[in-house]
Amino acid sequence: MRIGVLTGGGDCPGLNAVIRSVVRTATTQYGSSVIGFRDGWRGLLENRTTPLDVAAVDGLLTRGGTTLGSARVAPEKLHAGLDDMKTVLARHGVDVLIPIGGEGTLTAAHLLSEVGVPVVGIPKTIDNDIDCTDLTFGFDTAVSVATEMIDRLHTTAESHQRVLLVEVMGRHAGWIALHAGLAAGAHLTLVPEEPFDVAEVAKIVGDRFARGDSHVIGVVAEGASPLPGTMLVRDGGVDEYGHKRFTGVAQQLGEELERRTGKEVRTTVLGHVQRGGTPTSFDRVLATRFGLHATVAAHDGKVGQMVALRGTEIELVPLADAVARLKTVTPTRLAETLAFTG
Ligand SMILES: Nc1ncnc2c1ncn2[C@@H]1O[C@H](COP(=O)(O)OP(=O)(O)OP(=O)(O)O)[C@@H](O)[C@H]1O
Numbered sequence: 001m002r003i004g005v006l007t008g009g010g011d012c013p014g015l016n017a018v019i020r021s022v023v024r025t026a027t028t029q030y031g032s033s034v035i036g037f038r039d040g041w042r043g044l045l046e047n048r049t050t051p052l053d054v055a056a057v058d059g060l061l062t063r064g065g066t067t068l069g070s071a072r073v074a075p076e077k078l079h080a081g082l083d084d085m086k087t088v089l090a091r092h093g094v095d096v097l098i099p100i101g102g103e104g105t106l107t108a109a110h111l112l113s114e115v116g117v118p119v120v121g122i123p124k125t126i127d128n129d130i131d132c133t134d135l136t137f138g139f140d141t142a143v144s145v146a147t148e149m150i151d152r153l154h155t156t157a158e159s160h161q162r163v164l165l166v167e168v169m170g171r172h173a174g175w176i177a178l179h180a181g182l183a184a185g186a187h188l189t190l191v192p193e194e195p196f197d198v199a200e201v202a203k204i205v206g207d208r209f210a211r212g213d214s215h216v217i218g219v220v221a222e223g224a225s226p227l228p229g230t231m232l233v234r235d236g237g238v239d240e241y242g243h244k245r246f247t248g249v250a251q252q253l254g255e256e257l258e259r260r261t262g263k264e265v266r267t268t269v270l271g272h273v274q275r276g277g278t279p280t281s282f283d284r285v286l287a288t289r290f291g292l293h294a295t296v297a298a299h300d301g302k303v304g305q306m307v308a309l310r311g312t313e314i315e316l317v318p319l320a321d322a323v324a325r326l327k328t329v330t331p332t333r334l335a336e337t338l339a340f341t342g
């Protein structure tokens with residue numbers, strides 16, 4: 001059998017570990033071959049490939065990013081290029097394609113599957129917002145990085161009796177904010193799923209100082225937004241791929257809090273440090289197991305599926321189900337922060 005692999009969307013710690021796992025499983029367990037398409041769907045559209053054998057994936061278990069490269073392609077181009085992609089796959093004799101990516105990449109994978117391409121998807125994203133899987137790899141690494149950074153902010157905030165707002169990634173889902181906030185003892189956690197009331201946030205800050213606490217740490221997901229009519233956040237429009245351009249909600253909230261509370265506020269935007277570098281051991285294991293099980297599924301003819309973590313087992317779920325909705329933070333999970341808020 002011949003397997004094609006590509007990585008789409010934003011990079012994520014563990015992508016290389018998946019590539020290694022697919023190649024090693026395919027070659028050593030089945031005697032199959034693997035070909036990589038460069039820069040996500042673009043490589044498949046433009047027929048840019050790289051051979052992948054065991055030597056090529058040596059050392060990839062621990063390396064961050066993706067050696068295949070990743071790129072975003074406007075969805076219209078992808079829709080228009082479905083036949084071209086099928087031609088490229090046929091030219092290389094690819095029997096099953098394994099795309100590794102977030103909800104966009106997996107939506108495109110589902111499209112290909114619908115037009116008859118055998119596909120097994122692998123979910124990746126530091127945001128952990130893919131449905132039907134308990135976790136995605138990359139999330140644990142991002143939370144670990146964010147937690148370490150927030151730990152460090154506690155001491156400097158205490159020294160200056162300041163409010164320190166930390167903006168973490170999380171476009172549609174606040175999983176990183178929720179977990180890093182709990183892990184690092186944040187006093188306030190704001191997520192995209194529940195718009196915040198700026199007056200309430202100012203009260204939490206004021207009350208903490210009023211009762212003699214030395215500082216406030218607030219974790220703000222980049223996709224968090226104020227309740228309509230309570231505070232203005234600059235509109236950045238959308239980029240060429242239809243993604244909303246963020247304008248720094250934490251910085252703007254910080255300015256508003258200074259005005260309302262008279263306290264000094266500093267903002268730290270963690271940004272891409274959450275996505276770079278080596279994966280944690282948890283993510284290396286999850287990525288390796290995803291790659292292994294996707295390759296086994298490909299050889300078993302179980303296509304149109306996505307590998308998923310359910311409890312401690314890796315299972316297969318229909319791609320159609322996985323991309324039907326995003327997995328966002330539930331009110332119940334958010335309510336768990338209440339005992340630690342303020
Ligand atoms: N609705 C769609 N229809 C067809 N193709 C799509 C669709 N959405 C996304 N894609 C394709 O998948 C690519 C990757 O999607 P996207 O940029 O959203 O990354 P992702 O895989 O969701 O990862 P991330 O977590 O970084 O967003 C897009 O650039 C586009 O080519």
Ligand SMILES: O=P(O)(O)OC[C@H]1O[C@](O)(CO)[C@@H](O)[C@@H]1O
Pocket residue numbers: 010102125126127169170171222275
């Ligand atoms: O690297 P880019 O293209 O700016 O994308 C950033 C987005 O990708 C993610 O890191 C993963 O989906 C989001 O948290 C973030 O909004």
Ligand SMILES: [Mg+2]
Pocket residue numbers: 009102103104105
């Ligand atoms: Mg996406």
